[in-house]
Amino acid sequence: MNAPSFRNWQSVQDEVLRRIHAREWKPGELIPNEADLAVEFGCARSTVNRALRALAESGLLDRRRKAGTRVAAQPVAKATLDIAVIRHEVEARGNKYGYQLLMRETVVPPARICGAMQTPADAALLHVRALHLADDAPYAVEDRWINIGIVPQAQSEDFATISANEWLLTHAPYTHGEIAFSAAQVSADDADILGVAAQSAVFAIDRLTWDNDASVTKVRLLFTPGYQLRTQL
Amino acid sequence: MNAPSFRNWQSVQDEVLRRIHAREWKPGELIPNEADLAVEFGCARSTVNRALRALAESGLLDRRRKAGTRVAAQPVAKATLDIAVIRHEVEARGNKYGYQLLMRETVVPPARICGAMQTPADAALLHVRALHLADDAPYAVEDRWINIGIVPQAQSEDFATISANEWLLTHAPYTHGEIAFSAAQVSADDADILGVAAQSAVFAIDRLTWDNDASVTKVRLLFTPGYQLRTQL
DNA sequence: AATGTATTTATGTGCAGACATAATAACCTG
DNA sequence: CAGGTTATTATGTCTGCACATAAATACATT
Known part of the structure; x- marks a missing residue:
């Protein structure tokens, strides 16, 4: 079994979501850093970055420089309401x-x-x-x-x-x-x-x-x- | 007066916001394309892209391939609620x-x-x-x-x-x-x-x-x- | 005129490499 | 040991380039 490649940020995001959901990465746990994930996924670090950043914005990941990225212990659900005319x-x-x-x-x-x-x-x-x-x-x-x-x-x-x-x-x-x-x-x-x-x-x-x-x-x-x-x- | 340079996406975003707000770019109006803005702002196109993408996500801009980017005629306010424990x-x-x-x-x-x-x-x-x-x-x-x-x-x-x-x-x-x-x-x-x-x-x-x-x-x-x-x- | 095809164009995204920055960890030094 | 200084490290971002893709436009065909 060789590593499948996740060539775009959406599929990287999906895979990360899957791992969080499958408890491969548990709440509060530190996940591998961007560089390692990029190697594993067979894509550029910026692609991983894009995926993780999006997940952090939606509250599922907590990211801090140097400290690394961890799965949010208690994800704050972000509900986006569209207030139209x-x-x-x-x-x-x-x-x-x-x-x-x-x-x-x-x-x-x-x-x-x-x-x-x-x-x-x-x-x-x-x-x-x-x-x-x-x-x-x-x-x-x-x-x-x-x-x-x-x-x-x-x-x-x-x-x-x-x-x-x-x-x-x-x-x-x-x-x-x-x-x-x-x-x-x-x-x-x-x-x-x-x-x-x-x-x-x-x-x-x-x-x-x-x-x-x-x-x-x-x-x-x-x-x-x-x-x-x-x-x- | 030579063009000031906006070297990071935040400042590009601020400048775009300023123009929208100052009605230099009016609601519904088409704004210059990324490449032109990049030249004007003295930064890479990807930097402009990042700024405009963020503004599109927050509902202030409407973007469509080939059609270009325009100021949202009636911006749908996106209120993000944090639903915590x-x-x-x-x-x-x-x-x-x-x-x-x-x-x-x-x-x-x-x-x-x-x-x-x-x-x-x-x-x-x-x-x-x-x-x-x-x-x-x-x-x-x-x-x-x-x-x-x-x-x-x-x-x-x-x-x-x-x-x-x-x-x-x-x-x-x-x-x-x-x-x-x-x-x-x-x-x-x-x-x-x-x-x-x-x-x-x-x-x-x-x-x-x-x-x-x-x-x-x-x-x-x-x-x-x-x-x-x-x-x- | 209606329909289909090709071209053009602006955004969307990917990549490799570089440097910036924040925050931790390791090291001194008194 | 407490305090401050320095290195280390993971994320944050910029750049220049490339190609993908959606969609409007122009063009050709019936």
Whole structure:
């Protein structure tokens, strides 16, 4: 039996995965170094590197210079969620997308908002509320605050036909942001808009995006009951 | 002004990000090809490739052979969630972790379960319910079904001190899985266990993992109100 | 015009070699 | 023995080159 050759990084990755899975390399255990594996697999070290790097990114391997590469003792599952524009999300489900503007005003926000967005307490922000529909049924309510100091163009946009959700993506770039998922009980207001029973449990997504040091927008999305955010592991 | 040189892929990435952000390359627009950028940046094409590939993976660029690379018109934000062992999650918050087994029995599951897990309708599974605590306060209830056809060792484990959550990670490898996040109203039972008001809105995580074609385990985690799953964008 | 074929082109990937860097291990030295 | 210095080593990355591959375009054929 001579060594089979794994000529591309995908097959090297598959073989490494197989060994981890078959417990040939046990959790926490040190695996051979790249150079040795390259010889064994009959490929270049950079090919092995590519494979191992990808596995390290997905959390299955821990790598440290000089210390070597070891199988993660308790692999942290990395679930990658694709947060798309709501219209796309709805259309991807095969439903007809609908949109309805509920409110649009420029006001000084409550302390809670300007605190989170780090805007001056007396600075007015653009407050937009809208309803997203799937096949004419309520899908999600969007409650958004836009920092007009950073995105002044938003003031001349009425958001009557295009959602702020979508408009901002193409008009207000951000450098980074935070996103949080939680469960909440709908307020009487929102229950009415979504057409659900009062106090229903709804899925909430809170997002706050930044352009360097300045906040761009803060949004809270409440989805109708039954909504699931799913992905593969 | 002569061209500054970007000698490593990170700085190339930063520069590309800067251009996208500064709208020098607009959404949907085609950017120069790798070879040209390599010349401009004064580095090898593979360095440019590495940078652009990373940006494509994070959803900011769309790349297609021959067609070239373009700035994503509507970047799909990829939020990567780290799903760790609950004990680690609690400890990472600086709280003391606690664990309590609520139930452990081997029974033939309801149709809903064996349907999802694709086990024979008459096959018994191991059903485990447990409570995870943070600083002695309820944190999450775990309701889990384990396929003892695939993980027979689970039968000789009492899960009295180590949670199934943690035990499975080191003893039952999986090849892939699905995970779903949602909001739910607690059942009377669970409300009692979590010590929350009946009908409270709780955050739910449902996970189903597979070892090739066979299901390994199906678990539902319900978190106490206020729980947030958060990450950076 | 419709269909099939060949060419072109940008990305995708592989390789060998080199140097950079971080972190451990080995060695001093007081 | 504690402390700091130096070597060693595995990963991280860059380079220049080559060829593979997908897909758009041009071209030829019916």
